[in-house]
Amino acid sequence: MIPLLTVAGLGVTNAAVFSSGELDFGVILEGNELELEAHVVNGVVDGVTTIDEEVPANSLDVLVTADREFAAPAGFGAAGVATGESIWILPQSEAVGVPFVALASEELTSGDWSTVITFSLGSVTSPSGTGTFSMWEAGSLGGQDFHFSSTDGALTIGATDGDANTNPNDYISNFGHNHVNWGFSEPGVWEVELIATGTHNTLGALEARDTLNFVVVPEPSSVALLSLAGLGLLRRRR
Amino acid sequence: MRLLLPFLFLPCLTISGQAVDLVLGHFEYQIDYALAEGDADEGWKTWVSYDLDGSFADNEGVERLPLDSVRLLAAPSTRIVPSTAPENFGTSNEPLWILSQNNVPGELFLGWRAIYSQGLFQAKVGSVYSPSQLGSIESSLVEVTGTGPERGGDFAMWTTAGLGRLIFHFNTSDGISSDDLLTPVPAGSHSHYNWGFTQPGTYSVRFRNEGRLNPQFGGSQTQSEALLNFVVPHDGFLTGEGQWRLGDGANEVPSVGIYDSERQVDYAADQVALIARERQFEMSLADATAASLGRVGLASVDEIHFPGNEPITVSLLEQFGPGDVSMSLSENRHVFSFAADGIYRLRFQANQGGLVGTPFTLTFLVNLPIDYSYEDWAGSFERTHELEAGLLTDSLSDFDQDGLSNGLEFLLFWHGFDPVTVDAHLMPRPRFVNGRAEFEFLRDLHKDDFSSTPLELAVSFSPDLATPWKPWRRLFSEGAPDEFYEDGNERGNETSCVMRRRLVVPEATENFGFFRFEQRLRN
Structure with a gap:
């Protein structure tokens, strides 16, 4: 597959590139099926300002630019990085020119459901195969409440993540939409499987799953090296 | 166990002009700007808004409420006592009340939203404006008054960044200066912040919204002020x-x-x-x-x-x-x-x-x-009446057979209920007030916090017992203003966690109607 776009030397798929603005990954009820979708609230897709467009969740490459690289403080083990190591973050708070990504279940009618909607983390493919994808909320007075970690043993099944649910790699969505921090431990192309579950009053237990695509851009000095391996970064379009 | 209460005919009193209390749910401080003929300052409108479909992701269904028609309450669960307070806000080991930037069930989730056409305003760098298609507005803090500040309370609004750093936008701890600034506030932006308070009481927070129009729209500097009213309840x-x-x-x-x-x-x-x-x-x-x-x-x-x-x-x-x-x-x-x-x-x-x-x-x-459990309550009344231990354990049963379940008497404790005494007469009386049926009661948010406590007070209404029961809305934003919703109804100028509330049925007729109280077990 030949990439249609190149972002800072990284090969990407023929998916459209979401580079800034508000984007919600949310669940909708389509007929009797629960589905995941990407809702471009107000953002830039392939360089074009786009407002209120809904597209398949796996049809976008969400861009994480080089300026989103930070040195991790202590306490980021769940994000797969030690103190001082690099982590790339899409922030929970809106910043100009940066994707502002939420998880949403607001398009469902709460009264039709006997449970809240739970987002869970499925399989994660990192650029090197050993990277860590993570998702967390920042506490009001600092600190982090990690909900997803693709590698941290403390967040494996059987542990808890503080949200009163037995599955630690989950996130409860009470028919609203919540912005969170999205963390990547290395540059490159990421595939993150997201699973949404809930019990409908008449349709019973429903599940939706899809793959979210993120492209994390390294600093310019490392772009050249990665470009050499560009073909290796190409992914199969789902 | 349910209790039906027909409301009485009472002379019309007055329609309360007091503001609606918002204690949980997703709301926005919303800034609208549209070009106005003549005075550019006339183009500003500010509101507290909510969305009928629960979604702020689009512009559909957004309901705008005048700022002076609402009060923004901090639920008891927003009270924390940090062992280490932020360097520039609050005191270690003293309480803080924080409306979180995260959507916490049972609490107010207050965002900051700006709706105006992109390209209206110039861009500002430092203090210099320049024409731009990507310009924006900014907001500054003007003053904070009320009984909270009179007690020495401070107000702040900040963001916690992904790595845990606190970025203060407004903070009265060091006074109010030009540093108390939120900029930029881009067109179409919708962000959530932490809103903090260091004392209980009322906080009237005045903001100024400001921008400079692009030359093709007159190029004038324009501004408007807005007043948000917060209430931090006393502990009770x-x-x-x-x-x-x-x-x-x-x-x-x-x-x-x-x-x-x-x-x-x-x-x-x-x-x-x-x-x-x-x-x-x-x-x-x-x-x-x-x-x-x-x-x-x-x-x-x-x-x-x-x-x-x-x-x-x-x-x-x-x-x-x-x-x-x-x-x-x-x-x-x-x-x-x-x-x-x-x-x-x-x-x-x-x-x-x-x-x-x-x-x-x-x-x-x-x-x-103060947040004693149902089990504590049941045990105390068993000992008071020298009953065998365990007889009041079941919250769904009605030990005294007065039509009120044990759990309902627990939830409505402040009305004087006793689960071993026939006392249904203590239920407050519904009334009809200027076209609305109302029912006033005391809600103890330590017992039922709308979110995590085991028991929940649920109410429904039927105009004639034949029409299906209509559930009340726990919060104003869950339905349009003509829905059946719960509101504050305090006497006095302040609020505690034992709140005087009222249930409002706007569409009721004055002939007769029925309220039904139930307890529910929260999952």
């Missing part, structure tokens, strides 16, 4: 000691409040718990000149005046609880001593010459926290 309890406040009530009958000298607030007797940790609680007489900044459950000074014409005496009429109570006088302090742990009600009456006041009840929690 005193620990160890309190003070009597004696005064003249309506028709000059003697009246009594309970005074918290630390917070400088007067409570109505039926909206405050007195916690006796060592089985003792001390009451002293408030200094007649003691300052009071707030009243919880007490009407204005026109109706209850402190201090009253002394001497006023207070007599104990009866006591009720799981053990004996003794009262002694020590250095002008009344010391209440309790023989056993549990919940006590002591009934008093104020007397002044030949005038006697309306009897009132003080609630003592002896070695119980």
Whole structure:
């Protein structure tokens, strides 16, 4: 597959590139099926300002630019990085020119459901195969409440993540939409499987799953090296 | 277990002009700007908004409420006591109340939204404006007033970044200056912040929204101010000691409040718990000149005046609880001593010459926290009535067969209910007020916090018992204003976690209608 776009030397798929603005990954009820979708609230897709467009969740490459690289403080083990190591973050708070990504279940009618909607983390493919994808909320007075970690043993099944649910790699969505921090431990192309579950009053237990695509851009000095391996970064379009 | 209550015909009183209390749910401080002919400043509109479909992700269904029509309340769960406070806000080991930037169930989730056409405003770098298609507006803090600041309380709004760093946009701790600025506020932006307060009370927060129009739109500098009203409820309890406040009530009958000298607030007797940790609680007489900044459950000074014409005496009429109570006088302090742990009600009456006041009840929690459990409550009443342990364990049963389940009597405790006594007559009476059926009650947010506590108070309404029951909306934003919703209905200028609420049915007729109260087990 030949990439249609190149972002800072990284090969990407023929998916459209979401580079800034508000984007919600949310669940909708389509007929009797629960589905995941990407809702471009107000953002830039392939360089074009786009407002209120809904597209398949796996049809976008969400861009994480080089300026989103930070040195991790202590306490980021769940994000797969030690103190001082690099982590790339899409922030929970809106910043100009940066994707502002939420998880949403607001398009469902709460009264039709006997449970809240739970987002869970499925399989994660990192650029090197050993990277860590993570998702967390920042506490009001600092600190982090990690909900997803693709590698941290403390967040494996059987542990808890503080949200009163037995599955630690989950996130409860009470028919609203919540912005969170999205963390990547290395540059490159990421595939993150997201699973949404809930019990409908008449349709019973429903599940939706899809793959979210993120492209994390390294600093310019490392772009050249990665470009050499560009073909290796190409992914199969789902 | 359910209770049906037809409402009564009462003369039309007045439509309350008070603001709707918002205590949970997703709302926005919303700034709209549209070009206006003539004065550019006329183009600004500011609101508190919510969305009928629960989604702020699009512009559909957004309902805008005038700022002066709402009060923004901090739920009890927003109160935290940090061991280490932020360097520039609050004090370590002292409480803070924070409306979180995260969407926490049972709390207010207040965002900041701006709707205007991109390309209207110039861009600003430093203090220099330049024409731009990507320009924006900014917001600054003008002043913060109210009983919270009068108690020395501070207000701040900040972001916690992904790595945990706190980025303050507004903070009164060091005064208000040009540093108290939120910029830029881009077109179409929707962000959530932490809103912090360091004292209970009211906070009227005035913001200025400002921008410079692009040359093709006149190029003028334009601004507008907006006032947001926040309320941080008092705890609703005193620990160890309190003070009597004696005064003249309506028709000059003697009246009594309970005074918290630390917070400088007067409570109505039926909206405050007195916690006796060592089985003792001390009451002293408030200094007649003691300052009071707030009243919880007490009407204005026109109706209850402190201090009253002394001497006023207070007599104990009866006591009720799981053990004996003794009262002694020590250095002008009344010391209440309790023989056993549990919940006590002591009934008093104020007397002044030949005038006697309306009897009132003080609630003592002896070695119980304010958020005591249903099990604590059931055990206390079992011991009080010398029942076999466990007879009140089932919250769904109705031990005294008065039509109110045990759990419902627990949730409506502040009305004086006793699960072993037939007392359905204590239910407050519905009424019809200027086209709306209303039902006032006391909600204890320590017992039912809309989110995590095990029991939930649920109410529904039917105009005729044949029409299907219509559930009430826990919060205003869950339905349009013509829906059946719950609102605040405080007496006095402040609020505690034992809140006086009302259920409002706008579409009811004055002929008759029925409210149904239920307890639910929260999953």
